[in-house]
Amino acid sequence: xxxxxxxxxxxxxxxxxxxxxxxxxxxxxxxxxxxxxxxxxxxxxxxxxxxxxxxxxxxxxxxxxxxxxxxxxxxxxxxxxxxxxxxxxxxxxxxxxxxxxxxxxxxxxxxxxxxxxxxxxxxxxxxxxxxxxxxxxxxxxxxxxxxxxxxxxxxxxxxxxxxxxxxxxxxxxxxxxxxxxxxxxxxxxxxxxxxxxxxxxxxxxxxxxxxxxxxxxxxxxxxxxxxxxxxxxxxxxxxxxxxxxxxxxxxxxxxxxxxxxxxxxxxxxxxxxxxxxxxxxxxxxxxxxxxxxxxxxxxxxxxxxxxxxxxxxxxxxxxxxxxxxxxxxxxxxxxxxxxxxxxxxxxxxxxxxxxxxxxxxxx
Amino acid sequence: xxxxxxxxxxxxxxxxxxxxxxxxxxxxxxxxxxxxxxxxxxxxxxxxxxxxxxxxxxxxxxxxxxxxxxxxxxxxxxxxxxxxxxxxxxxxxxxxxxxxxxxxxxxxxxxxxxxxxxxxxxxxxxxxxxxxxxxxxxxxxxxxxxxxxxxxxxxxxxxxxxxxxxxxxxxxxxxxxxxxxxxxxxxxxxxxxxxxxxxxxxxxxxxxxxxxxxxxxxxxxxxxxxxxxxxxxxxxxxxxxxxxxxxxxxxxxxxxxxxxxxxxxxxxxxxxxxxxxxxxxxxxxxxxxxxxxxxxxxxxxxx
Numbered sequence: 001x002x003x004x005x006x007x008x009x010x011x012x013x014x015x016x017x018x019x020x021x022x023x024x025x026x027x028x029x030x031x032x033x034x035x036x037x038x039x040x041x042x043x044x045x046x047x048x049x050x051x052x053x054x055x056x057x058x059x060x061x062x063x064x065x066x067x068x069x070x071x072x073x074x075x076x077x078x079x080x081x082x083x084x085x086x087x088x089x090x091x092x093x094x095x096x097x098x099x100x101x102x103x104x105x106x107x108x109x110x111x112x113x114x115x116x117x118x119x120x121x122x123x124x125x126x127x128x129x130x131x132x133x134x135x136x137x138x139x140x141x142x143x144x145x146x147x148x149x150x151x152x153x154x155x156x157x158x159x160x161x162x163x164x165x166x167x168x169x170x171x172x173x174x175x176x177x178x179x180x181x182x183x184x185x186x187x188x189x190x191x192x193x194x195x196x197x198x199x200x201x202x203x204x205x206x207x208x209x210x211x212x213x214x215x216x217x218x219x220x221x222x223x224x225x226x227x228x229x230x231x232x233x234x235x236x237x238x239x240x241x242x243x244x245x246x247x248x249x250x251x252x253x254x255x256x257x258x259x260x261x262x263x264x265x266x267x268x269x270x271x272x273x274x275x276x277x278x279x280x281x282x283x284x285x286x287x288x289x290x291x292x293x294x295x296x297x298x299x300x301x302x303x304x305x306x307x308x309x310x311x312x313x314x315x316x317x318x319x320x321x322x323x324x325x326x327x328x329x330x331x332x333x334x335x336x337x338x339x340x341x342x343x344x345x346x347x348x349x350x351x352x353x354x355x356x357x358x359x360x361x362x363x
Numbered sequence: 364x365x366x367x368x369x370x371x372x373x374x375x376x377x378x379x380x381x382x383x384x385x386x387x388x389x390x391x392x393x394x395x396x397x398x399x400x401x402x403x404x405x406x407x408x409x410x411x412x413x414x415x416x417x418x419x420x421x422x423x424x425x426x427x428x429x430x431x432x433x434x435x436x437x438x439x440x441x442x443x444x445x446x447x448x449x450x451x452x453x454x455x456x457x458x459x460x461x462x463x464x465x466x467x468x469x470x471x472x473x474x475x476x477x478x479x480x481x482x483x484x485x486x487x488x489x490x491x492x493x494x495x496x497x498x499x500x501x502x503x504x505x506x507x508x509x510x511x512x513x514x515x516x517x518x519x520x521x522x523x524x525x526x527x528x529x530x531x532x533x534x535x536x537x538x539x540x541x542x543x544x545x546x547x548x549x550x551x552x553x554x555x556x557x558x559x560x561x562x563x564x565x566x567x568x569x570x571x572x573x574x575x576x577x578x579x580x581x582x583x584x585x586x587x588x589x590x591x592x593x594x595x596x597x598x599x600x601x602x603x604x605x606x607x608x609x610x611x612x613x614x615x616x617x618x619x620x621x622x623x624x625x626x627x628x629x630x631x632x633x634x635x636x637x638x639x640x641x642x643x644x645x646x647x648x649x650x651x652x653x654x655x656x657x658x659x660x661x662x663x664x665x666x
Contacts (some may be wrong), residue, residue, distance in 0.1 A: 170644035174638030301511035323521035
């Protein structure tokens, strides 16, 4: 499943020549259109999960109560009434949507807390890993890709191609276990699982990301401890993403290297470095940016396989526990949140095309 | 995009190519192999891939021990008693890995074939018929693509109940959309060509036009895409099993074998070897897929 670059903003050669006011209007209309599509997709997503989780044979009552309680018809009836499971499916769906508008995602059967509250706790933990990993992977991956493209066919290129191939072939959960064994158990470089060493108290909550919060509170030792705990999960997710980004950057840069305008810049006598930075990288920026956006999305779902190994109380662990207990509303909540992030990233990426590449203007 | 195979039109070109390749039979077979696979690394990758396919077929028969028998000492390190050690129930790890090949690889191949068939059919219909068919199919594709892959597969697998068959169904739900998109764009490109239009003018029915003019041009790229997808499919399926949403306990599936190492991470061999098995399978199939893609698209060969 190679990620498909999203369709670029419609190319309109005349749009570049339009006056500021008219293109501004066009931009607003374009953003509006994209927002409508995004809302439609979100709506569709609630419908898909809802239908899927209700049409299949798994019995949520048995999963939530345990087999013994599920044998008692009275308990089951009370449970179903409490969570609205006794009403018809369309009625349940409409009720779910109505609450969704008020940001009420329902109550988890598993934690007995509002799902929105659970998510608010888990999201900063996951974001802390995801931001770190995407930043590292983008820097290393794009550098590798550019280097590999520039030395096309030579030994550097072949080594980097092999490395990125191995990178995309790594089972994340396996890398996580191996890293944990080597760096924690064998070498003792990394601290154990969780976000902080037991005994170290969490910094006062501002963003929920411990590294940021501890810096804001000036708690240097907490910051060091939180960063150390962050290192391994971030490393694993970075490894997972580098291969993908290297491969895509290489292909995009090679395509640009073949373009006439690059040849013209070289013929003009511009130094190689200038040509590469000002012409080639800029020309390849759009597809690379698209893939970075997609990689961030796949990173968020990749955390599901990694977080449970590091005992990291983020979205991934939450989704996994909810899914294994058939806590449907909670899983839908995670799915909706990640889907929303995915949509927003795609929108930002699409809109930024016009700023990066003068050949693409939204129209 | 190739023009459809018309031997009468292509004879001239075929003759020169034939003369060059007619040196010897082995030479001709050798030249038929994609260039990427004729290099040392390519040979290693193909050998590993081939070896795993053979193990898929005869794995349990060549295993030194019964992969399910729990009669060896527990947690033996690799070497003295068992080649790759034994697991938490005293089962031979090496035998389990050999026996597990058919689950991980066999199911990955099944999954890829199924998602290719479903995705390509939908993409073909969308691209060929256009209008509301296109709109309906592509909006549905966008919808599935908007979902985080692992999470949607996880919901489906959890709701269907943990079993290998359900894991394949869950993975299928998330893995057909890329095929639909790619095939649709190929068909859209083909539809404007003269040879398709002339077929329609000759009175070809939709079915005949698809069969004669469209399908032969779609098959190649789709198969290449599928070959690149086998590794991803293996990773997704073993990931689901790792989460406990695929293979049930006694089954020697590699992903679920790695999950045993989570609670015994000091016994490194438990996780390392099944994981290496997954890794080598995925690397070799990805390598072969890369080489096939380069061979299909000569412009990409240098890339």
